[in-house]
Amino acid sequence: MRVVLSTYGARGSVEPMAGLAVRLRERGAEVRVCAPPDEEFTELLATAGGGSVPVGAPVRPLVTTVRPGSAEGLAQRAADLMAAQFGAVAEAAEGCDVLVATGPLPVTTGARSVAELLGVRYVYATQTPVVLPAPHQPPPGRRGRPLPPEVRDNGELWDLDARLADDMFGGALTGLRAAVGLPPVSGVRDYAFTDRPWLAADPVLSPWPPTALDVVTTGAWLRPDGGRLPAEVTAFLEAGAPPVYVGFGSTPLGTRAPGMARAAVEAVRERGHRVILARGWAGLDAPDAGDDCLTLGEVDHRALFARVAAVVHHGSAGTTTTAARAGVPQVIVPQSGDQPYWAARASSLGIAVTHDAPTLTSGTLAEALAEALRPDVRARARAVRGTIRDDGAAVAARLLYETVGG
Incomplete structure (x- = not known):
C-alpha cells in the first residue's frame, strides 16, 4: 500500500x-510525508524511517515573527499553503492508495481536492477535538475573525464558523480547483473534515461524546519508545533528586520569554527542586549559571518525563499526553489555541494544576507547583498513567489498511 x-x-x-509513518512502514506500506521544510522536522521524519517531501515555507520563522492573533498576511499564506497541496503534495500522491491530511484548513481542503483529482481515498485527522463541530462546544474562532460574544448557542456559532471559512478560503480554493478542472465546493470546512473525521487523541484525556459526526477515535499517534537522552541530561538527572521540567515547546512568548524563564527557575528553586529548562521556540534561557539548572534544546520527552518530579508546560496535545503517559504531575500554563482545553482536561482528571494567568510570576508558579506536588496529585498521575493508550498510531495504521482494503 502507498500512503x-x-x-x-x-x-x-x-x-x-512521524508516529503514524513508523507503524505504517512496520506493516509494509510505502509512506511519503509532506511536511514543512524546517530542518528539525526533516531530521524528525528521517528518524521515523524515511525522508520527507518539503511543502510550503519554514514554520519556525513564521511562528516566531507573526504577532499573536494578527491576521496580517493571512490570506496570502493560506493561498500559498493551498497551492502547495496542488503542487508538491499532488506530485507525491500520484498513484498512492490513500492521502491522510491534518493541519489548518487551507492544507486539508487542498489535500482533499488533490485526492478527488487523483481518485484516491482521503482521510482527515486532527489531534484536537476543539475544531470539530459539535453541540457541546463552541468553535475555537478564526484568526482575525472573532466570534460575536453575544451569541451563546453553539449550533449558531458553528454555522457562522462555516460561513467564515467559506469567506476566508473559498475563493482561493475555487480558483485552484478550476485550474485543474474541478468544480467549486459548497462548505469548505465540512468538505475538508468529511462526515467521518479521525481524532488522534487519547480517549481518556479527550473523550468524544456521540454527535452527528461519525468521529473515529484512534488514540494519540505516538512514536515508539526507545529514545535516548543526551549524556549531559543523563548526568544531570543522576546528580541529584528528580528535577522539575519547564518548557513551552513551539509557543512564541515574545518579550515575555526572559521574565518567564527567570520566574520559572526561581519558583522551582523555592520549592526545593532543580530545574531542566527547555529553550523551545521562545528561546528560554536560565537567568544564571547555577549548577541546579540545565538548559537544553530538543530532547525525547518520553525518555525524560518519567525521570522528573513535575512538568511545567504550555498544554499542547503532545506534551500533555506524554506527561500523562509518564505518570508525572503537571502544571499547565495555557497560552493560546487548544491549550486551555488540554489544561482543563488534565486538571479534571486530577493529574494537573492549571496556572490561570498566561504569564508566570515566581510566586504564582511556586503556589501551583506546591499543589501539583501534593501526594494525592502524584498518586493520581501514577494511576492515570496506566489508562493512557500507546497504540493509537498502530490502530490508525490498521484502519488505513482496512479503509483501502489491503
Whole structure:
C-alpha cells in the first residue's frame, strides 16, 4: 500500500505523522510525508524511517515573527499553503492508495481536492477535538475573525464558523480547483473534515461524546519508545533528586520569554527542586549559571518525563499526553489555541494544576507547583498513567489498511 501523509504546522502537527509513518512502514506500506521544510522536522521524519517531501515555507520563522492573533498576511499564506497541496503534495500522491491530511484548513481542503483529482481515498485527522463541530462546544474562532460574544448557542456559532471559512478560503480554493478542472465546493470546512473525521487523541484525556459526526477515535499517534537522552541530561538527572521540567515547546512568548524563564527557575528553586529548562521556540534561557539548572534544546520527552518530579508546560496535545503517559504531575500554563482545553482536561482528571494567568510570576508558579506536588496529585498521575493508550498510531495504521482494503 502507498500512503501519503500531508501536514503543516509546528512540531505538534508533524510528530504525530512521524508516529503514524513508523507503524505504517512496520506493516509494509510505502509512506511519503509532506511536511514543512524546517530542518528539525526533516531530521524528525528521517528518524521515523524515511525522508520527507518539503511543502510550503519554514514554520519556525513564521511562528516566531507573526504577532499573536494578527491576521496580517493571512490570506496570502493560506493561498500559498493551498497551492502547495496542488503542487508538491499532488506530485507525491500520484498513484498512492490513500492521502491522510491534518493541519489548518487551507492544507486539508487542498489535500482533499488533490485526492478527488487523483481518485484516491482521503482521510482527515486532527489531534484536537476543539475544531470539530459539535453541540457541546463552541468553535475555537478564526484568526482575525472573532466570534460575536453575544451569541451563546453553539449550533449558531458553528454555522457562522462555516460561513467564515467559506469567506476566508473559498475563493482561493475555487480558483485552484478550476485550474485543474474541478468544480467549486459548497462548505469548505465540512468538505475538508468529511462526515467521518479521525481524532488522534487519547480517549481518556479527550473523550468524544456521540454527535452527528461519525468521529473515529484512534488514540494519540505516538512514536515508539526507545529514545535516548543526551549524556549531559543523563548526568544531570543522576546528580541529584528528580528535577522539575519547564518548557513551552513551539509557543512564541515574545518579550515575555526572559521574565518567564527567570520566574520559572526561581519558583522551582523555592520549592526545593532543580530545574531542566527547555529553550523551545521562545528561546528560554536560565537567568544564571547555577549548577541546579540545565538548559537544553530538543530532547525525547518520553525518555525524560518519567525521570522528573513535575512538568511545567504550555498544554499542547503532545506534551500533555506524554506527561500523562509518564505518570508525572503537571502544571499547565495555557497560552493560546487548544491549550486551555488540554489544561482543563488534565486538571479534571486530577493529574494537573492549571496556572490561570498566561504569564508566570515566581510566586504564582511556586503556589501551583506546591499543589501539583501534593501526594494525592502524584498518586493520581501514577494511576492515570496506566489508562493512557500507546497504540493509537498502530490502530490508525490498521484502519488505513482496512479503509483501502489491503
